[in-house]
Amino acid sequence: MTGSNQSWFERAQKVIPGGVDSPVRSFRSVGGTPYTVVSGSGAYVVDVEGTRYLDYVQSYGASLFGHAHPDVVAALQTAAARGTTFGAPTPGEVQLAELMTARVPGLEQVRLVSSGTEAVMSAVRLARGATGRDKILKFDGCYHGHSDALLVAGGSGVAQMGLPGSAGVTAGAVGDTIVAPYNVVPTLDDSVAAVLVEPVAANMNLVVPNDGFLSGLRRECDRVGALLIFDEVITGFRLAFGGAQEYFGVTPDIWCFGKVIGGGLPVGAFGGSRELLRHLAPLGPVYQAGTLSGNPLATAAGSKVLEMLTPGDYVDLSARVATFADNLSIAIASTGLYAATPVAGPLMGLYLSRTSFSPPTNFDEVKVLCENGLYGPFFHAMLERGVALAPGAYEILFVSLAHSEDDLARTVELAAESAKAVARS
Ligand SMILES: *Cc1c(COP(=O)(O)O)cnc(C)c1O
Numbered sequence: 075m076t077g078s079n080q081s082w083f084e085r086a087q088k089v090i091p092g093g094v095d096s097p098v099r100s101f102r103s104v105g106g107t108p109y110t111v112v113s114g115s116g117a118y119v120v121d122v123e124g125t126r127y128l129d130y131v132q133s134y135g136a137s138l139f140g141h142a143h144p145d146v147v148a149a150l151q152t153a154a155a156r157g158t159t160f161g162a163p164t165p166g167e168v169q170l171a172e173l174m175t176a177r178v179p180g181l182e183q184v185r186l187v188s189s190g191t192e193a194v195m196s197a198v199r200l201a202r203g204a205t206g207r208d209k210i211l212k213f214d215g216c217y218h219g220h221s222d223a224l225l226v227a228g229g230s231g232v233a234q235m236g237l238p239g240s241a242g243v244t245a246g247a248v249g250d251t252i253v254a255p256y257n258v259v260p261t262l263d264d265s266v267a268a269v270l271v272e273p274v275a276a277n278m279n280l281v282v283p284n285d286g287f288l289s290g291l292r293r294e295c296d297r298v299g300a301l302l303i304f305d306e307v308i309t310g311f312r313l314a315f316g317g318a319q320e321y322f323g324v325t326p327d328i329w330c331f332g333k334v335i336g337g338g339l340p341v342g343a344f345g346g347s348r349e350l351l352r353h354l355a356p357l358g359p360v361y362q363a364g365t366l367s368g369n370p371l372a373t374a375a376g377s378k379v380l381e382m383l384t385p386g387d388y389v390d391l392s393a394r395v396a397t398f399a400d401n402l403s404i405a406i407a408s409t410g411l412y413a414a415t416p417v418a419g420p421l422m423g424l425y426l427s428r429t430s431f432s433p434p435t436n437f438d439e440v441k442v443l444c445e446n447g448l449y450g451p452f453f454h455a456m457l458e459r460g461v462a463l464a465p466g467a468y469e470i471l472f473v474s475l476a477h478s479e480d481d482l483a484r485t486v487e488l489a490a491e492s493a494k495a496v497a498r499s
Contacts (some may be wrong), residue, residue, distance in 0.1 A: 194224060331345075
């Protein structure tokens with residue numbers, strides 16, 4: 075590929091709004107020009123200028139084995155040669171659904187869709203249809219995709235852009251959405267169809283649930299007959315072999331998945347018990363559909379990834395991330411800045427400050443840290459040194475199974491150098 079990042083971004087901006095197809099990819103909150111990626115391999119990506127970056131974006135969590143794993147590539151090649159979409163049932167979708175339901179006790183059926191947004195949007199419709207109630211409750215700073223009703227108080231790009239929600243969303247569309255602070259069990263009444271939660275909040279940087287938060291939600295939902303929806307689009311098959319339920323020992327009524335289960339292709343899924351999923355068309359009155367749902371390419375990649383994952387992978391990756399997180403905060407603390415690197419399994423956040431602080435427990439605390447102006451300069455210092463973090467303070471670090479101990483150790487050294495430069499400025 076020829077051309078510079080600058081020239082590609084200029085071309086992009088002429089034909090694509092803001093030059094990006096998802097706002098989180100723009101460098102709006104950190105400044106500068108995005109690097110345009112031509113390829114990736116394992117833990118690394120290469121841009122149009124031939125610069126190689128150690129990549130902690132990893133498609134915001136869609137790749138757990140790193141980029142272009144040879145076995146995933148081979149599975150895709152085989153699937154592509156057989157035809158990419160039929161509009162009829164395929165073995166691939168059955169196999170992916172079997173792999174998912176076998177790993178998560180209580181998840182008896184899933185419906186496959188093409189994105190996390192669709193999964194959560196459909197899960198909410200199912201919850202409303204099954205309960206006959208209208209209200210849903212979400213938590214401040216949790217991101218559940220960009221469907222209208224859920225775009226209030228979202229984290230991730232919504233927070234990065236400094237938007238309270240979004241223009242173009244009617245008051246009616248969000249009128250039945252209640253927003254509550256993360257880590258406090260709300261008191262519900264019987265107008266609530268469902269409580270929607272990221273079991274680990276990973277779109278407002280990282281916020282770990284307090285002991286008793288998720289189990290408290292379970293109890294409160296049961297008390298009023300509301301359904302508990304775990305949005306596991308990030309945590310699913312990443313936090314643990316069986317996802318957040320296995321990790322925290324709390325079982326939701328509806329699960330939403332995306333990212334990891336697509337092996338790098340567009341997939342989402344939502345599911346629950348057979349009894350609950352009976353409400354879904356063609357069996358029941360809750361309509362939901364998709365031309366490319368259960369797409370053969372996507373299910374081939376997703377199934378390959380799930381087949382390759384072992385319970386030991388999660389133990390190894392979590393241990394590697396725990397050490398990395400400790401080393402990173404210690405290294406940064408020697409530079410004049412303070413860092414917090416909260417972890418949950420292999421998920422890891424990064425907060426910087428000039429003064430000592432404890433890891434945040436809700437979105438208000440997150441915002442104070444993420445808006446202190448340190449992340450942008452730190453991000454650029456790291457990028458100059460060949461380490462690509464997400465271009466926004468509200469995102470987390472995605473360490474993949476392809477990140478070696480050497481990669482992580484080098485990142486710690488470069489982070490110390492970067493923090494030193496930022497502390498001086
Ligand atoms: C990424 C994400 C979504 C949306 O998924 P898309 O595939 O981007 O539509 C929903 N919920 C959570 C928790 C996510 O991280």
